[in-house]
């Protein structure tokens with residue numbers, strides 16, 4: 001099969017084509033696994049973290065990609081829940097402990113990091129970690145929901161928001177533009193304010209029903225009960241804390257923060273930003289349940305992610321465009 005593999009980590013500007021297109025053996029499913037023919041795979045910021053070594057895969061080369069949608073083409077001997085031809089998705093959780101907090105378990109294995117992922121024509125996954133894709137979602141629309149959408153759903157739950165309380169979204173990329181309609185569906189009376197540096201993205205947020213949009217350091221119409229930060233930078237953390245109500249919560253939904261503007265943290269003032277029981281919480285990984293709950297919700301809303309398509313072989317270009325921020329919505333590899 002054809003696959004785009006990462007064999008060496010380096011900054012993207014030093015190595016602008018980080019992935020190589022190779023021919024490799026099609027994997028064979030173990031007795032509890034499905035072999036999936038990949039139809040589409042979303043391109044996530046986490047791939048940049050892996051490529052640049054902030055989140056180093058334990059073994060190289062590795063096939064990246066954890067927003068996978070495809071069709072089952074072969075089942076291991078003990079598989080009972082799926083059959084050949086079923087359309088399934090695989091997210092960041094490839095397998096784990098199966099407990100309620102499996103996202104935090106030492107057994108957690110990440111798709112496209114600890115095991116080969118979806119930047120390839122085929123991949124395998126345990127059946128317990130595959131999710132049926134609702135019929136109303138196309139392959140390429142469902143792909144970004146597997147990570148950006150599902151983890152956005154988890155982040156939203158971790159805010160502890162109650163309907164009517166004001167919510168902020170710091171950053172508006174692959175995850176933010178899916179969280180906004182999800183928030184509007186779950187909390188119909190909560191105003192949602194979006195913070196992002198790019199004015200065209202601010203406008204895009206308002207087209208998607210944000211109640212207001214402004215720059216990272218803009219002052220929103222009212223203090224916020226909760227903010228979800230999906231940016232890779234530190235300034236947005238300090239700026240978010242300024243915008244919270246007393247008792248408000250910042251939920252950071254980013255696997256790694258980059259170091260470029262880490263000095264911004266020195267501007268964090270205890271009195272201005274933390275005092276009055278303001279809190280910061282991170283989101284780590286996903287449980288199978290998060291994805292299994294979120295996909296039917298996405299179909300019901302209905303969520304229709306804005307996607308830009310690339311062939312598998314152009315994954316490097318998709319990654320460079322993601323780095324430059326030159327996308328509206330999500331980048332997706334159309335594999336087959």
Ligand SMILES: [Zn+2]
Pocket residue numbers: 044045046066092147148
């Ligand atoms: Zn992701």
